[in-house]
Amino acid sequence: MKIGTLVGSLALGGLAVFIGQMNATAVPQDGSEGGVSAGPDVTVGAIPDVARYAPGTFNGVEYASYAIGTTSCNIGTTQLQWQPMPSTLHPVIPQNMYRYSNGRFEQIGMSWVKHGFCALQQTLCGPCTPAGSGCPTVLGVGCSDPYTASLNGDQNDLKSRRGVNATTAVFGSNYSDPTAETAEPTSLRERLRVRRSDLNPTSNPGAQYFAEGQYAHPDDAAAGNDDNNCSYRKFTVGTTWSTTQGYALTYSGGTVMQQPAINAWQTIQPDVSTREYDVAGDGRFIFAYRTSNNGDGTWHYEYAVFNMNSHRSGGSFSVPVPTGVVVSNIGFRSPEYHSGDQKAGTGGYNQNTAWTATVANGAITWSGVPYATDQSANAIRWSTMFNFRFDANQPPQAANATLGLFRPPTTASSAVTVPMGSHGPGAPPPPANPADLNNDGTVNGADLAALLGNWGNSGTGDIDTSGVVDGADLAALLSAWTV
Numbered sequence: 001m002k003i004g005t006l007v008g009s010l011a012l013g014g015l016a017v018f019i020g021q022m023n024a025t026a027v028p029q030d031g032s033e034g035g036v037s038a039g040p041d042v043t044v045g046a047i048p049d050v051a052r053y054a055p056g057t058f059n060g061v062e063y064a065s066y067a068i069g070t071t072s073c074n075i076g077t078t079q080l081q082w083q084p085m086p087s088t089l090h091p092v093i094p095q096n097m098y099r100y101s102n103g104r105f106e107q108i109g110m111s112w113v114k115h116g117f118c119a120l121q122q123t124l125c126g127p128c129t130p131a132g133s134g135c136p137t138v139l140g141v142g143c144s145d146p147y148t149a150s151l152n153g154d155q156n157d158l159k160s161r162r163g164v165n166a167t168t169a170v171f172g173s174n175y176s177d178p179t180a181e182t183a184e185p186t187s188l189r190e191r192l193r194v195r196r197s198d199l200n201p202t203s204n205p206g207a208q209y210f211a212e213g214q215y216a217h218p219d220d221a222a223a224g225n226d227d228n229n230c231s232y233r234k235f236t237v238g239t240t241w242s243t244t245q246g247y248a249l250t251y252s253g254g255t256v257m258q259q260p261a262i263n264a265w266q267t268i269q270p271d272v273s274t275r276e277y278d279v280a281g282d283g284r285f286i287f288a289y290r291t292s293n294n295g296d297g298t299w300h301y302e303y304a305v306f307n308m309n310s311h312r313s314g315g316s317f318s319v320p321v322p323t324g325v326v327v328s329n330i331g332f333r334s335p336e337y338h339s340g341d342q343k344a345g346t347g348g349y350n351q352n353t354a355w356t357a358t359v360a361n362g363a364i365t366w367s368g369v370p371y372a373t374d375q376s377a378n379a380i381r382w383s384t385m386f387n388f389r390f391d392a393n394q395p396p397q398a399a400n401a402t403l404g405l406f407r408p409p410t411t412a413s414s415a416v417t418v419p420m421g422s423h424g425p426g427a428p429p430p431p432a433n434p435a436d437l438n439n440d441g442t443v444n445g446a447d448l449a450a451l452l453g454n455w456g457n458s459g460t461g462d463i464d465t466s467g468v469v470d471g472a473d474l475a476a477l478l479s480a481w482t483v
Contacts, residue, residue: 039223041076056185064246067153166382314380317404
């Protein structure tokens with residue numbers, strides 16, 4: 001089970017969120033409730049270390065190669081199977097890397113999935129009831145199991161993501177990996193591969209970086225406890241490039257447990273809105289979005305869509321654009337599949353072909369090659385995040401947006417109205433409460449954070465429209481406080 005959510009609209013610009021719920025059922029430990037989950041429940045308790053490997057050049061692009069450590073915790077009420085291949089009763093572990101820079105939060109790297117093989121019985125996340133001594137093939141209740149970065153970077157246990165159904169975490173014990181690119185340096189293959197240019201401190205001044213680990217386990221998914229399986233941790237990038245190890249990475253702060261890295265965007269910019277959407281009978285997407293005034297008569301619209309565990313995946317993304325609105329600076333980004341995964345047809349599963357943006361029929365739509373044409377086409381597959389952006393010559397107003405699903409079944413809808421109320425280009429209606437800065441119906445800490453984050457500037461938080469966010473606006477917000 002997942003939380004069933006019926007939503008009104010997706011934010012076009014993302015300053016307002018209106019969510020209706022119908023038959024909502026809270027599932028223990030879906031990442032937001034806390035407490036103890038019924039059944040097995042694996043999550044990432046810590047991201048403790050990082051391993052560096054030799055960088056290399058592929059297709060004229062220079063890459064760094066890494067692996068991150070992940071310590072799992074069974075926070076449920078029953079044991080978790082941890083049997084090695086060829087058994088399918090064990091977790092698979094993807095590793096991802098993200099960068100925040102100049103208002104954009106983007107995925108810049110991804111690995112293949114590490115296959116678990118046995119579990120130590122440690123106590124990172126609290127009291128442990130061991131399933132046995134040594135490293136048994138079961139993770140006990142309350143127990144933790146550390147996979148160091150070097151283990152997660154061991155290419156013998158890394159396999160393509162393509163064989164895993166992310167919704168059920170079921171995979172075939174004998175599924176075959178795609179044929180590796182012979183020209184790709186061996187040190188880059190299957191590991192957390194990142195472009196050197198995306199890490200270069202000179203090219204990315206002020207950037208913030210995040211590592212993310214995720215576990216997918218068939219028993220965990222069957223118990224409905226698979227929406228808290230991501231955790232992330234911030235890190236900094238060294239200033240010196242090593243020809244044998246790339247840039248040094250240093251963690252800062254602790255692991256943010258049971259949250260995907262996309263949520264870090266809101267911690268950096270409080271006026272970012274995020275919403276979860278569970279596709280019926282499938283998996284979860286998370287959307288984050290933000291609008292900003294460019295100061296020249298145009299507004300910038302920035303979206304990120306993360307597929308946590310949807311097997312059907314995302315195949316298109318559409319935002320309404322009213323007649324007469326001029327759209328410019330259209331952008332798109334998706335992470336790079338690699339090590340053979342990016343090849344089409346029998347050679348691989350996911351192409352890196354960028355989606356095409358079109359402005360027609362009252363909307364801007366990004367889309368890739370449809371599933372019916374090419375099942376290996378680029379899509380928002382599990383544990384990946386895509387970015388969409390544009391400028392428009394009108395400020396935001398309420399609108400709906402659509403996420404088109406990539407993979408059938410034909411018995412389900414091929415598109416969903418995403419669970420976010422939103423703003424889009426057009427003449428904005430006057431807000432019901434000018435102190436409700438994110439238009440969620442209440443004046444609370446989120447509005448206060450947005451005001452304080454823009455203190456001394458114009459725009460967000462300028463409640464009295466004086467041209468600057470100051471003490472008068474703070475007093476107006478506090479006097480309108482509702483929760």
